[in-house]
Amino acid sequence: MTAQTPLVELRDISISFGGIRAVDGVSLDLHAGEVVGLLGHNGAGKSTLIKILSGAYKKDSGEIRINGKPVEINSPRDARDHNIETIYQTLALADNLDAASNLFLGRELTTPFGFVDDAKMEAETRKILARLNPNFKKFNEPVSALSGGQRQSVAIARAVYFNAKILIMDEPTAALGVHETKMVADLIQELKASGLGIFLISHDTREMMDLCDRVSVMKNGQMVGTERVEDVTEDDILSMIILGKNPKAAA
Amino acid sequence: MTDTTNSTKPASSDGIFARFLRATELDTRLLGMIGALALIWIGFHMYGALVNGFGAFLTPRNLWNLSVQTSSIGIMACGMVLVIITRNIDLSVGSILGFCAIVMGVVQVNILPAYLGLGHPLIWVLAVACGLMVGALVGAFHGFLIAYGKIPAFIVTLGGLLVWRGAAFLVARGETISPVDPTFSKLGGGPSGAVGATGSWIVGALGCAAVLGLIVFGRRQRVKFAFPLRPVWAEAFLAIVGCGAVIAATVLVNSYFWPRGIVQRYAEAEGITIPEGGLFISHGYAIPVLILLAVAIVMTIVMKMTRFGRYVYAIGGNPEAAELAGINSRMMTVKIFAIMGFLAGLSAVVASARLNSATNSLGTLDELYVIAAAVIGGTSLAGGVGTIYGAILGAMVMQSLQTGMVLIGFDAAIQQVVVGSVLVLAVYLDILYRRNSK
Known part of the structure; x- marks a missing residue:
């Protein structure tokens, strides 16, 4: 562990749903310019843990620190105030609205009279999407008319536009083709180089080994272990996921 | 710089009509509705001219009356659009209308004259303010039960349908209150109300x-x-x-x-x-028509140009995404139902002023016409889709059918059959249209 203060520290986080401890005393940290992958079976508690950080769920106990300072995150708005942006697996887009309305949802640009400034928002959306996905053209159609990759571009643009310092990506490539997956991978590298801390959730162990600096494995709501990707093989990770034991710790 | 997106297509491959639509950016749904309305109007007029020997529909008198009759339903339809877009329903608007009308009647006839003196110029202002406030409070209360009590809107407003109708009876022991304040009665139209x-x-x-x-x-x-x-x-x-x-x-x-x-x-x-x-x-x-126009303009601005309107559509499109974007959808529900109640109160002003009396049966079955107007106007019950102008056109279609059938002498039973069938047909056509436009 470096001496530098981590960007995010999750300490001893727990949450229960109807008597089941979905996340049970989990601690995890994230540094600036680092990608930490979260792995585990469905129902292992990865998404729940991450939703506590993004404000969608409220933790029962534990502490969240950002830049060393303890913070309370009780709503998605609180998370955004700490520059935490989340790209959900479901993308969380309102299908009936266009790209610009989705990008600025909850943070609309307004004119001096307090009306939403659609023209300005569309112009900003055109700018950011030109950078992320130059092929994007459907600005005036509801996002339900877009392909999976285009929808993903909108969701990513939303996180990037608002200068996220901490980015949470829940299965960002699950619904994408080969070309689009490559695009997302390149983007992750670019964002990492610019100093963001990224939590990445995925089922694809191979992909995680390529993209992440460290990987953490969860099982049944508990943390199995966190390892640097250089120190472990794909098989080690798989056995952590399946057996719930850290082979290195046992050795 | 003109039409960069369209210039790639060879112009000759499209018909003149398609090019016209693209250039003017008119909504084909809107054109369809105006076309349907024109068809209804001309159809009734021709039928009257051929069968009865007198086409009474396309006369200034009938169209003026039609505009006044559309006002009450049209005002409420503007609010129902918001309710339906957010995947809710309000079955209680007719009863809220009746309740507000009785409250306003009691206030301006039985209470205020005792304090201010009969014919005081402030009577109608205070009565209207009371009615609007009562409507908004009842609506907000429904919204509160739906959002924070997690009771389905259908149940809350079905209960409201019975409760407020009964309450309207209790307030005035079932009496009809008449005549209302002379200034107040101008809000309902008529020669002096224009x-x-x-x-x-x-x-x-x-x-x-x-x-x-x-x-x-x-x-x-x-x-x-x-x-x-x-x-x-x-x-x-x-x-x-x-x-x-x-x-x-x-x-x-x-x-x-x-x-x-x-x-x-x-x-x-x-x-x-x-x-x-x-x-x-x-x-x-007529003054009620101007009230409807003002409501339509204000509500269109709210829906198209404010954050509130944007959130209404977002909640309807994807409630989870709206919540994750930091939108307080519970508070939004309370506000939306409060607006609906407020507009029901405003409709009560128009309806009771037009009758020059307040009766506790005022607005009976209005909820169904209001919902039908919104749905015929293209508001989707699946949520997320709907416009104010559509709802008003829908209200005009409903009212035109009823007026038209009265003019050519169809009796009430046939009117119900036709209006009911048109509702189902309109929604079916809408489904077909949406399927083809994808």
Whole structure:
């Protein structure tokens, strides 16, 4: 562990749903310019843990620190105030609205009279999407008319536009083709180089080994272990996921 | 810079109509609804002309009455659009209307005159304020139960349908309260409840100015952000059609004159001698119609230009995404139902003023007409889709059918069969349209 203060520290986080401890005393940290992958079976508690950080769920106990300072995150708005942006697996887009309305949802640009400034928002959306996905053209159609990759571009643009310092990506490539997956991978590298801390959730162990600096494995709501990707093989990770034991710790 | 997106397609592959639609950016749904409305109007007129020997539909008198009759349902339909877009329903609006009407009746007839004296100029203002406030509070209470009590809107408002109708009876022990304050009764239309020829031309001029202003402003915004522009001929076409419609409506309402008996009484009261050919006094726009127009404009601005409106659509499109974007959807639900209640109160003003009395049965079955108007106007019960102008056109379609059938002498049973069938047919056509447009 470096001496530098981590960007995010999750300490001893727990949450229960109807008597089941979905996340049970989990601690995890994230540094600036680092990608930490979260792995585990469905129902292992990865998404729940991450939703506590993004404000969608409220933790029962534990502490969240950002830049060393303890913070309370009780709503998605609180998370955004700490520059935490989340790209959900479901993308969380309102299908009936266009790209610009989705990008600025909850943070609309307004004119001096307090009306939403659609023209300005569309112009900003055109700018950011030109950078992320130059092929994007459907600005005036509801996002339900877009392909999976285009929808993903909108969701990513939303996180990037608002200068996220901490980015949470829940299965960002699950619904994408080969070309689009490559695009997302390149983007992750670019964002990492610019100093963001990224939590990445995925089922694809191979992909995680390529993209992440460290990987953490969860099982049944508990943390199995966190390892640097250089120190472990794909098989080690798989056995952590399946057996719930850290082979290195046992050795 | 014009039409960069469209220039890739060879123009010859599209018909003139398709190119016209693309250039003017008109909504095909809107055109369809206007077409349907025109068909209904012409159909009833022709039927009357051929079968009864007199086409009574396309006369200034009938169309003026139609505009007044549409007002009450149209005002509430503007609120129902918001409710349905957010995947809720409000079955209680007719009962809220009845309740508000009775409260206003009691306030202006039984309570205020005792304190202010009969005919005090503030009576109608206070009565209207009371009615609107009661409506908004009842709506907010429903919204609170739905959002924070997690009771389905269908159940809360079904309960409300019974509760407020019963409450309306209890407030006045079932009595009909009449007559209402004379100023108040003008809000319901009629010869004295219309703005007259000069007033109507002022309204018309403002309407034309608004049409031109919107077109110029829209074009300037597009230039500012370098978006594709509409061709100049398309802008000119929209300006001419828009202003033409406003002027035509103004001419129409001004060519419906006061009935002879009322003119006679008016002339006697004012000491005017009626000239040889008769004295013609124009009705002009009826006040309830102007109220509906104001509601429509305000609600359109709210839906298109404010964060509130944007969130209404977002909640309807994807409630989870809206919540994750930091939108307080529970508070939104309370506000939406409060607006619905407020508009039901406003409709109560129009409806009871028009009758010149408040009865506890006022607004019975209105909820069904309001929901039908919103749905015929293209509001999707699946949520996320709907427009204010659509709902008003829907209300006009409903009212035109009813008025038309009365004029050609269909009895009430047939009217119900037709209106019910049209509702189902309209929604089916809408489903077909949406499927094909994908």
